[in-house]
Each structure stands twice: as structure tokens, then as C-alpha cells.
Amino acid sequence: MSSFSPLLSLLLLLGALLISPAVSLQCTSQTFSTKAHYANCSDLPTLKAFLHWTYNQTKSTLSVAFVAPPAAADGWIAWGINPTATGMIGTQAFIAFKDPQGKVAVKTYNLTSYGGITPQKLSLKVLDSRAEAAADGVMRIFATVELPEKMATVNHVWQVGASVKDGVPQKHQMSQENLDAKSTLDLTAAGNTISKAPSPAPTAAAPGGDGKKTAISPASGQTTGNDAGGASRNWKSNMNLHAFFTVVGIFGLVL
Template identity: 35%
Template sequence: MVLVFPFVPMASNSTSKLLFCILASLFLVTSAQNCSNHIFPANRTFTSCKKLPFLEANLHWNYNSSSAEVSIAYRAKQDPKGWVAWAINPTRQGMVGSQALVAFRNSNDSMIAYPTQITSYNPSMERENLSFQVSNISADYSNNEMIIFATIGTLGNGTTVNHVWQSGSSVSSNIPQMHPLSSPHLQSFGKIDFQTV
């Protein structure tokens, strides 16, 4: 978004500052709406969210401290023929070794989501069990976004995890194909603390 500040003739210094503050506030509110004010299907709600720095993606979550489980919604811009994935890497940062949730539109034209392990730089992306429990996994496509819903945990190593997110442009025989190797795809990882609101 580009902010254009109108020229106000003969405006006092305090008036200019007030105008700047109002416009800056509107910009911040508009940016925040991409994450915290998102409306999910079926009236799902999440108390925490983070706009991720690459691939037009957002992560939403609810952390249950008594069960050490996290309900997540990962959403990212995507073409209907592509795929998205969000993962936790239990041992290090980066893609290899991560435990992923992947979603795409299958050959029956319905959304599908399942767990898979990423063991190499050219993964098969087939359905596999993870080292942690995953339940209530589903996917949705609306407003040019793919969304993965799931409950993960219990989290054995605390609430801060290495996470990775990814997307690709094609699916063949119900298997996601290799993602691009451009800079945003190679930088889409980091750490997240699920106790952060």
C-alpha cells in the first residue's frame, strides 16, 4: 500500500502532525486486518496470529496450556491448481527434517489435507505419520487462499518451535510437485512461540 499525503496549504505544524498520525493509523489498521481480523468459514476463531514475511501467508492459532495442544489455521495465497504446506521442524531450522501438513485440490476437485515428512530436498510429499499427534486436519479454499486447519500436540519441547511454510504451483496424480527455488521460497522458515498472543 502506498500512502499519499495531501498537500494542505497554510496548515500549522500541529495540524500536519495530526494528519500524518491519522493516515499512519489507517495504514496500520488496514495491515493488521490481513491477520487478526480475518473471518474464517464455519465461525472458527483464533486468539493469536502472525503475518509471515514470505509467500503471502499467515498463521493463526489457539494454544491450550492444559493439554499443550495448538489449534492452527495456516492460510496463504494460492492458485486453485497449486498446493500449500506448513511444518514444524523438531530438530533444526529449515525444510529437511520437518513434519508437514500439506493441502491441495485433489483430482475430485475437493480440498484435501494430510501429514507428510520432509526428509530431503526433493520430498515425495506422500501421506505419512508424524512424530507428534495431528488431529482435526482439514483444508478450505476461499478468496484465492488455501487454508489448512489442524490440532497438533502435545508439544513435548515447549511452546517455541522451528516452523517452515511453503507453496508450489502444481499437483500431479494427487502428489504436490517441487516448489520454486526463488528467494522467498528459500527464506520461508523461522521460529514461533505459541504462547505469544
């Protein structure tokens, strides 16, 4: 029995490593009121943020749904692409916040410095954008942009802030969590792209007041989760489980 315990511990550790992290993604439980799905979703590593996205290789378009809670009730959220670097400077950003009437609006900004910002047209072609708030305190940005052809990766940046003054988002905190709010999307990985134009998505529906469902914008280029992204995640999970049970069998023979 003394020799069995270390082997069992090793077996459990191997099983945990083999099972895909995608199985436990929180973003997979998030749904939208139009019942449209993105090919991929990610639990972003900072600021309690999530990103749903689909890359349409034929049209060279990237459609996203960015979900995050602002740093305060009257704050803002932002997501953007940096075509030239990995940090904030140069980011082509979408920033969402409440207007004086309490409606959530989204504006575009070309972040060229750490100083004040003003709405500007992006260097990327924006096909669609909108934003909304939910009862659970999160905001959502929906956008579709056209990327340069044959782009393999995208540097993206996200952020949240606590206040908006006279229609201008104020500076965010400079904590490590804020500074680390950047990553790269691999557009060419298996399961991340669709190669033909999808069916048109429904036009905008009413915002999700229950905090669980949201409307999604037209021309967003989605595929269902059971297609590209979902199939890839399921295939990886099945292969990992197969590998896990293979290890179980091997250790069974040893024991």
C-alpha cells in the same frame, strides 16, 4: 516556524513507531464460518500467507489455520512444524491440494530430503486436520497437533507450489521469497496461550464459498479474539497511544 517543522516531523515519527503493528494486521479481518476465533494471528512475511493459532498450555496442543494462495490454480499449499531445526528438512508438514474430483484434501508428510515425497505419519500426534478452498483463490489448512510438554517456541515452515502430478505435489520455486518462508512462534509470550480447556468447537461447517468465511475443525482449542490475543493487542495499542499522547504533551510544553 522554522524550528517547529523539524519537531513536528520528529513527533510524527515517534507516534508511528509507538503505535503497535498489530493494529494494521490484515489477518485480523479474516473470519470463519463457525465464528470461532484463534488467540493470535500473523501476517506471515512471505508468499501472501497468514497464520491463525492458539496454544493450549494445559493440553499442550497447538491449533492453527494456515491461509495462502497456491502458486497456480492447480497448485498446493503447505504448513508444518520442524521440531529439530529451522529449515525444511525435518519438517512435519501438512500439504493441501485438489484431488482428481476437485475436492481439497490435506495429507501429512515427514520431509526428510529434497527429493520426492510420499504421505507419511508425523512424529507429532495429529488430533485433527482438514483443508478447503475459497472463491478468492486461497486455500486453508486447519490442524491441531499435540506438542511436547513445556515447549516454549515452535519452528514453523510454510510453502506454496504450482502443480500436482499423479497426486504428488511438485517442487516449489526456489526464489528468495520461498527460501525465506520460515519463522518461530513464541508460545510463552503474554496473550499467546490459554491455560484451561476451551468449550468444544462446533463440528465442521460448509466451506466458505464467498472467499471470506471458512469452516473450522473441532477440538481446535480456540479462544475468542476478545480474550487472550485480542485483549493483549488492545492493551498494547492503548498503552502505545497513551505513550504517544504523552510525547505530544511534552513537545507541546517545549513549543
